[in-house]
Amino acid sequence: MKRIIKSIFLFVITATLVVSCAPTEKKGSKSNKGALAGNAAEKVYVAPGEHDSHYAFISGGFSGQLAVYGLPSGRLFRVIPVFSQDPEKGYGYSEETKPMLMTSHGFVPWGDSHHPDISQTKGSVDGRWVFINENNTPRIARISLKTFETEEIIEIPNSAGNHSSSFVTENSEYVVAGTRFSVPFPQKDMPISEMKGNFSGALSFLKIDPEHGHMNIEFQIKMPGFSYDLSHPGRGKSHGWFFFSTYNTEEANSLLEVNASQNDKDFIAAINWKKIEEYVKNGGGKKMPTNYAHNTWDDDTHTATTEWKKEVLVVDPKEVPGAFYFLPTAKSPHGCDVDPTGEYIIGNGKLAAQMTIHSFSKMQKAIADKAFDGDAYGIPILKFDAVNYGILPNPGLGPLHTEFDTRGNAYTTFFISSEVVKWNVKDLKVLDRHKVYYSVGHLMIPGGNSQTPDDKYLVAMNKITKDRYLPTGPEVCQSAQLFDISGEKMELLLDFPTIGEPHYAAGIAADKIKALQPTKIFKLADNKHPYAVKNEAETKVVRKGNEVHISMTMIRSHFSPDNIEGVKVGDKVFFHVTNLEQDYDVPHGISMIGANTSELLIMPGRTTTFTWEPKEVGVWPFYCTDFCSALHQEMQGYVRVSPKGSNVPISFTLDGDVPGEEE
């Protein structure tokens, strides 16, 4: 009896809970309906054949790549391979692209891409290049927005966990790299427990060549061994400065989740790079031996090469007085963001329930007044009250990153409370908040890291999606959420899935990139690849010892030559394949049965190479892998492989004739 009463009681309680929960559930689901609420569907609808108004370059995180989306539709156009091999495109597999992934540790097939940033001219994004950092094996890549291909990857020596990177100054003078995992500088064998005071965090300034975009490590600053998490350039009045957020100022080397979270305040490091530039120009800094890879792609030879750099110029902060200051900032700040005017420097104290807003003008005065609160490893710590503009109290939990509109508002992500909060920077007042689903990391407003943000859209990038999409087993997608921020209230318009982890993004008006006329084809006449063949008559097969070099062409819808004999087991066969097409959107692919590599996908006018080491005698087919025409299925050929030591001579034909020698 007692049991029955107990269970009835339980039932009543449960029912009450369900009933009382129901209305809130409904309320919640209404607000997260996005496109069904109001006219959101219309706002994201891009009719078939129409173009989106903005590009969004969203980092692929642990995929190592960079994804290109359209806004407002959220459609994925392209995944640009950057730090990871991509068999779909042959990137990192073809002989020409392998050098792109070369590092001082050898060939690294994978990377962790984090923070894309678009090049700028006069404080506005200009759509020439996207820079993106690799966290694991510290590197920065430059992607051309003419070809949407990775053109350059430079390794960062003396660094580890290249996280506070790859942000660009307002005239693309520099792109920066930082260190999240401080390490011995230079590396050496020493006890881990002796970290404190003995490790360093390198901050690297890479000069960007204004014409071609080539990067060069101009100088590297040997900072105290904190964790440099994120950074942003000063702009407008604060142009010439760079700001880096820090955590683990405790310099803990183990159980960082506790030991790096003891100080109530960490720092934002303010660095006057113009002063350092001058110091370096006058012979300052010390050249240190090192070894790192600088990989560049050449669109004339369609080939990447690795250059080994053996030296880096190191700057000791103590040697450049007036160029380094620490700004005390609430607990373990993640994002370190500068508003469009350059006046406000915002620390997103991820373990604090407040946002710290510093003032650049106050900082200037504090420096003039020498309002110091001691120093850390010789770098003056500015008095908190002397630099602080104000505090935004209790805006949410776990602030991570802030971007801005042109109306004086800031938009901050809160990871723990899973929301985006809009607030006015001057008034320090929260204006609006919106839930995101779930656990938002960073957000992006097109032109967000510039003086001229485009106020229309905001993209929130979420780490967790749980039930937001159809289930796909234990691993579900991460996602982006698009908001309309043109009105007073933020309006959720759209959810769309992303590749890998969308750490960060950069956006730009599509017209800016269209105006620069993205490449459609590579001109055959300009192809300077050593194995390029410009017409079928030039195609050939040449034996050099046990190497067989096939100079082959592809055009709708055949290869030339397509019958090859005289290859032997134990040979190394190089397929140097030129796409003779000169028409937009007519790539051809090629793959060989049993080749221990990926296919090649070759754009019109380009030459690309893969290798094949046949292990068995026989007649082996190769074929075109990209549907090119009505005769795509017929686009194939054969290679005859004879036994080792066979005397079958090299021969190559197309339709029974040696190409170019018609009957």
Next chain:
Amino acid sequence: MKKSKIIMIIGSLLLLGLFKFPLWNITLEAPQYPIPLGMNIHIDKFSDMHEFDIKNINLMNHYVGMQYIPETIPEFKIFPIVIGVMVLLGVIIGFIGKYKWYLGWFILMSALGIAGMYDFYLWEYDYGHNLDPNAIMNFKNPDGSIMGFQPPLFGSKDILNFTAHSYPMTGAWMMFAGMMLTVVAFFLGKKEAQ
């Protein structure tokens, strides 16, 4: 100088436009070609409307066994001479100023023009009908005869997935205008003579 003389000279000089501007244009539209493929015909050459168009027209046409558009044709040697001579003749006639000769020039030019068009038609016919017997795709007309792919001489025509447009270009319009001026010169000259 008499007005008619000036008009006659200007009219014949307008033909010089043919040395600079294309005479004719053939454009091919298809769903896969949002930017159509096009070829300009000059008095001395074929040229791409957009870079590589002729190469891509040839690539399309090889499926149905059409020949490649030749680099050059004998007409490209003859046409510039004929036009040059006619310009010179027109200018001389203009200076001499006998208005009846103006009409003579016009009739001669018209005859040459018609001959040129007929020649162009013959080339087009051959281009559209002289097909490779090993063509990848063969198409037959409803009556069983082999389908040809001759572009229209003037106007627009649907050919399989393409719509072909064939129209005069700046050079031709300048020539037409010039020829009309010589007719005007004739009537004006006649009036002035009275």
